[in-house]
Amino acid sequence: MAIFGSQGIRDAMTKSYHKHISDLDPKKIPDGTSLHQAALYGALATRYIVSLKPKAEVVVWLEIAPFMRLPSNDAVNALAEYVVYKEMPTEARVATLTSQVRKGWSLLPQEEQETLKAVAEINGVAWLSLL
Secondary structure (H helix, E strand, O other): OOOOHHHHHHHHHHHHHHHHHHHOOHHHOOOOOOHHHHHHHHHHHHHHHHOOOOOOHHHHHHHHHHHOOOOHHHHHHHHHHHHHHHHOHHHOOHHHHHHHHHHHHHOOOHHHHHHHHHHHHHHOOHHHHHO
């Protein structure tokens, strides 16, 4: 497991997701939220907290929106790459990330896409440039 650089980010995000999967109590997750979704949220929110850049809950949910309906392995890898894209853009695998963002986005209902896109624009969410 790498500690530094883009691979360190990828490894840390993957480890955080799996830690959240194992530590979360499914009974304490809000109705309508899967363990997978809660772990994605937890991994990204934790990244912001340890980076001393905490984000509002709504922003974190917006940022994970295109990843929530992807199969778990794809979602974790895409979310990790998204963090690399934001923190070390020159090291990001942009083509792969773009493909995953678009795939995940296509799995959302049209009405949800419209609402999320409008709110994401207001909040300056980075994945918008990949759609």
